[in-house]
Amino acid sequence: TRAPAAAAMSPGDLGGVSPARGERIEAESFEPAPQAKAAKPGRTNRNARPPSDSGLDVPPERAAKPRKRRGFLSHLLTWVITLGVVGGACWWFYQSGLVQSIIEEATKSADRSVAGQGSGGPVAFDPRRGFSDEWVEIFVPSKAAEMKAGGQAKIETVAASEGQAVRIASATSGEGGDVSVEVPPEVLREMAGKSSTVALTLQSGQNSSAQLSVRCDFGSLGSCSRHRFTATQEKLEALFRVTFERSLAPNRPGRLIFNSGIDGADRAVLLYSVRILPGQ
Template sequence: MSGLETAIKQALERSDRANAETRARIYQSARNALEAGLRKQNVHDETVIAQQRHRLEVAIHAIEQQERAALRDLPVVTPPAAPQGQNSRVEPVVQDVVRAEPPATTREHRREEPGFDDVVPDRHPSAASRPAPTAQAPRSHRPTVEIDGRPRDRTDDRTHDRTDDREDASFTPMVAPDRDPHRPGAQARDTVNDLGLPGAEPLVPRRRRGRGGRIASILMVTAVLVAAIGSATWWVMSTGLLERPQGQPAPPPTVAAEDFDGGAGLRTLGAQAGFTADWVDLYLPTASGGVTPGARVRTEVVRDEGGARLRITSGAGDASGNVAIEVPASALQRMAGQTSTLALSVQSANGKPTQFSVECDFASLGDCGRHRFTVNDEKSDMLFKIGFDRTTSPNGPGRILINSDVTANGGGLDLYAVRLLPGQ
C-alpha cells in the first residue's frame, strides 16, 4: 500500500494536518476511493474486499501514529521572565497549543485502528463486523500553564494516558497476507479518485469460459442430434414405414398347363367400334349346329330383347364342364403360319361376375394354351392373340373349348359370338 501512503501524506501536506477533523476527512476519502476502485474492477469476493480494507486501515493507522508523534514534539512557547521588584506571583500564561488527541468516543462507537507492535496476520478478517470509522472534532486550543519551567495541561494527563492504554489493550493488530508480486494484475492501479489516490490493487477477474468450452458444447449438441436422427432412421427402416404396401389382390386360381398371364391387361372392343369386314364369324347363336357340350355342362339358346345368345352353365372346372365350338378347316388354313386374333363377345348369365376359360384344339396346327377371363353382367369383347409357325394346311376342323365357371360354383356365361381376324 506504498502508493496509498504516499498519496495520503501528500494530501496531508497540502492541508491543515494539525487538525484531526481534516485528517479524518482525508482518511475517509481514501476509504471511498478504495470502494470505488473495487466496484470498477467488479470485485465481489467478501474475503478479498475485507483484505483490501484491512490493508488500507493499517496504512491509515501508521500515518495517524506518525502525525500524533509529530504533534507531541512541537515546541511550547514560554512567556518572558517578569522583572524583579514587581509582584512575584506567577500568572499562568495561557497559550493555544494545537494538540492531536484521539477522538473522545464511547466504547460502542470507538473505531479500533491496527497497531504495529507484534503485528500478526489476522486469520479471520471480517469487514462486516468492523464498524465504520467516524471522525470527531478533537480538542484544540487547549490552555496550558507553565509551572516550574514546564508547560502542563490543565486537563489531567492521566485521562489521556488511560485512554491510550485502553486503546492499546483492546486493539488486535492485523496485517494483510503476503501476495505474489508477479501474479496477474499486481502492477495495475486505479489512478482516478477524489484525492488523486491510487485505488485498491486490482484483482484478476474470474476467468471466463473460453472458446474451447463453447466448441465442446456445440460438439456435444451435434452428437446428440446425430444420434437421435440415426435412431429415428433405424426405426423407420426396421418397421418398413416408408415401404409401399404390398397387399395387392392375389391372382385368381389357375388350372395346370395354362398360360394365363394375370398381369397382362385384357383387350376389348369398344361398344361403338364394332367389327369390320375383315373379321370372320366362327360362331353365332343363330346357327343350328357347331356346339358340342360336355358331360357336366348345360347349354341353351336364349332369345330376348338383349339379342340371341348361347347360355353355358358348367358344373365342373375340368374338361367335363367344357363346351366345344367347331372351327371350320377354311378358317384354320387362314391362320396357318401367322398370328391372328380371336374375339369372344360374352356376358355373365346370372348378373354376378364369373371366371371362364378358353382353350384351342386346331388339329395339325396345335393349340393356343388356356386363357382365363373374368366377366360381369355387362356385354364385353374378350380378345387374345394366337400364332402358328406351321404352314401345313389342316385337313379337318378344329375346336374352341369354353368353360363358363372354372371355380365349379355353377356360374353361367352368355356367348354372343366368336370371331377371327386372320393375320393381325
C-alpha cells in the same frame, strides 16, 4: 422618475470602467436587433422568412404526391398480351404433336390395363369401330345346335337383355364341363404361320360376375394355352391373340373349347358370338 442607469452604477460594478464608457456599453447591450429591410414594391424580400404557427423556424415538409392510377386501357392491354402469349404457347404445343402423342399413350395404357392376353383377361374393344369384313364369324346363337357339350355342361339358347345368346353352365372345370365350337379348315389355313386374333362377346348369366376359360385345339396346326376371362353384367368383347408358326394347316376343323366351371358349378356365362381375324 427613474434614475439613469449610469448613475446607479458604481465603479466597482463596471470593473473599474469609467462612467462614460459604462453608459456606452449599456446602450449597446440594449440596442434592438436591426430589422429586415422592407422590400420595394413588386419585389420579394429575400431576407424575410414566412411565419410559423408553432413559433419555430422550421422549413415546411413537402406534400406527398398522390400515386397515379393505371387506366382501363393499360389493364386491358396487359390482359390482351397475356392471353396472346398463352394462346400462342397452346397453339405451338398442339401443332408440335405432343397432345396427340399423350392421348395415344394414355389410350394404349388404358388398353394394356384392361387387356389380359397373357393371363386370359379381356382385351379392350372399341364398339364404335365394330367388326370389319376381315373378321370371320365362327359362331352365333343360331348355331347352338352345332355346339358340343360334355356330360357335366349345359347349353341353351336364351333371349338376353342384349339379344339372343347361348347360356353355358359347366358343373366342373374339367373336360366334362367343356363346350366346344368348330373352326372351319379354310379359316385355319388363313391362320397358318401368322398371328391371329380371336374375339368373344360375353356377359354374365347371373347377378354377379362369372369366369370363362377358353383354349384352342387346331389339330396339326397346333394349340394355344388356356385364357381366362371375367364376364360381368355388361356385354363386353374379350380378345386374345394366337400365333402358329407352322404353315401346314389341317384338313379337318379345329375347336375352340369353353368352360364356365372355374368358380364352381352352374356359374353361367352368356356367349353372343365368336369371331377370328386371321393374320395378314
